[in-house]
Amino acid sequence: MSFRTVTDAQLVQQLFRIFYERDYVDVFQPFSFERREFGYMPFGQRVMVRHLSFKSFDELRKTLVREAPLHVYRSAALYQYPQAPMEEKGWLGAELIFDIDADHLETGCKPGHDYYVCLSCGQRTGEKTQRCGVCGGETVEVKMVCDTCLEKTKQELLKLIDFMENDFGLSSFTVSFSGNRGYHLAVEAKEVLELGRDARQEIVDYVTGSHISIGFHGLPPSSTYAPDYSDPGWRGRVARGVRRIVLEAGGDERLGRLLGPRQLEELRSMSSLWRDRPRWELLKQGGRSQQLEKLVSLSVDDAASHIDTVVTTDVHRLLRLADTLNGKTGLRAMVVSRDMLEEFNPLRDAVALPEEPTLTVKVFHSPRYMLGENVYGPWENQAQKLPAYAAVYLLCKGLATLA
């Protein structure tokens, strides 16, 4: 969604400009800065300004202060001529990038914060629509940032980091909050830069467990080899995943859908036996029961990191520049260090705009939302006095206008 009025947009842009003037210091800079393409989305326009390049960080900062854009992007790729049209840029390599976004994840809370609502009668629907099906009034899209969704994306991110560190042996990467509903991870290690599209697709398939075939990982167990808990890579993941499922047998509702009551009972009875080492031979294989196959496929799904697959394979992709402001929320797409990640709460820590000035806005509709240390809403057609950052959040989403 976007701003309701030009005045709304102008006010938010003013606050963004102050941020770039005053607070945009000691921030993330991609390496090989002058080889990058940059782009930005100006306020009030639909077309991105791209194919920009900057000789120095200071040059970029000055541009951001002058333009105060809604969104700022940079290329994952390095180019000979970053300003040239795409075919003439001269691709030199690209960071290996990953995007995890709540949009791509299944979370139970979505119906509570992602919907279309009629501004006249308050009728809600999950379907995209411009006019209310009941009264024909104008509808507005509601798409909030929710702590449950963000926690889920963080779990996917932690799995991804485990893949990067333990399977791929990569440690030089930058993790950043997207400023809205997810996280980005960009691997800067030299050895990945020149990988092509197909190679990146293989990495995507690895991380998502796509086309995994347990036959190549020692299952069904052979006399010489079967996956053990301490094994590296997918073998260990599958073994540990099945262990957890068996130990928790009964607690996992997905299992009830896959296995009959008798089989579930069988699993429970063997659960203590799995504590110290895998007991693959106890699981039925093939035929009608397929215990082994079903448990393995659940464990693969648990261990896979659910990334947005198209982002990683696109070697020309523009990616939000970390530490700039996201125009959909006013939050900062901040870099999060590996040590801080567990503690990091985006809705608290990524608030970058000030409390002052307090703004009076007319809220059309807002579910309950958390920001900073506070909880706001729910509201329906009412005027509210809000700290600047909380008002900007609603203005950006088009759920409120300046009173």
Place this chain on the structure above:
Amino acid sequence: MDEERLRHVLERIRRQNINYVKLRGLVSRFMTLNPEADPEAIDWTAVYDDSLSYDELVEAFEKEYPMYRWRETAPADDKQIEDMLVNHILNQVEDLTEESLKSLVNALEERLEALRQAETPASPTEQQPEHTQMQHPQHQPPTMTENIQQPAPQPKVTLKLLASYPFLAEAREVVRGVSFEGLPRAVYKRARERLMEALERGELGVVPRLDEPFVELLSFPVAKAVVHTIDDDWLKRRWALAESARVERLLLKENADVSEWLLSRLLEVRREGEEYALRFTDYLKLVEGLTTDISWKLVNQKMSKGWVFLTKTRLIRLIRQRLYRLLYDSFPETPKLKKIPEKIATIVADITEELQKIKSKQTGRSTPIKGVMPPCMKAISDRLADASHTENFVYCAYLVNAGYTVEEIVNLFRIRSDFREDIARYQVEHIAGLRGSRVKYRPPSCSRMRELGLCIENGRLCPPNIHNPLQYRPRQQRQPT
């Protein structure tokens, strides 16, 4: 060779009870290899023994008359290589001024001194001068990296080794001094044979013939020159494929010390017990094109800390990929022959003719297999009576490319209630490129099919990494090797 003289020699032996054909071969070999010598100086009947095979006979004569040449590679492999190298270098310095010659001599002396110093700690028997020269690192192609983890011990560089692996810098150094003209006939013959085998056998590989390693070694660049002269992309690929497959087969049989040394010359690879480990980035570059077989997908490899673990057999399969690319990519940096020697021109003509034959058979072969339909097309086919306009188009474009005739396709659409033969035929012909723009339409790519919502189960039922429904093959699960 003097036919008259040969006949004369044989005439005398004729009356005795021996295999004339074998002996004729021996005498003619003698005369070719020893043009100055007198064949009547040999007591042919005394040494000849009918119970011996031809090769054993050559050996017997060689033992009796070691002062003559009996093999193309005789007498000493290493000596011959050295002579060739020195000759080659001498030819190159012919035009130099006295000034330049002097500085060359100085440079050589410095080099010699450095060599002497470097040699001292090593065992003296291993350090024959021509070897040291051949292994000088500056001659290695920049793409080859030495194993930095644990350098494999260097096996003895024999002519047989060079003949087996002619892409090695050492081998290239040896043949660099050789002109393409005036080589022994056997070299041209073998070069032609290598190419014919490449055309016929492809992935089965050129059959190695190491009984005459010198011929084997020299025939490699000759065959390559032929391919380079013909300059046909398919032939280049075919040749690179067959030669790299030849190396794959040799490597599988090679002793561990040789194979490991070679592997380390081509890749950064680490031995871990029974397995070999290479960086995932190297793995990904090599495995491209193999991943339609899911056993090669990264997700199905054992991986830890950035290293992919493979059995020796699978690693050698990857080496073949590496070599294939090395050979195929080597053409642009290889200068073409300015003057094509007659012997090479003959092979060029033969191979071109053979190539034409193969190509004429290739055309008309459609890529997809008729009757084996990908899930997305099967789905449209199942509800063809109600299919949308887009679905009809997609399905028709698929069928046109899958080798169905216009007639067959029109008949399939008869089950539609709105079927009108004239309109259907017009549309099918249009898609088949027989009308209008004369463009034969292809079905949309898999990603476009996904966008159209026509992809079934996001490709899970298809082989991985196909980009178009036309590439669909029924899925086969293969066991790891």
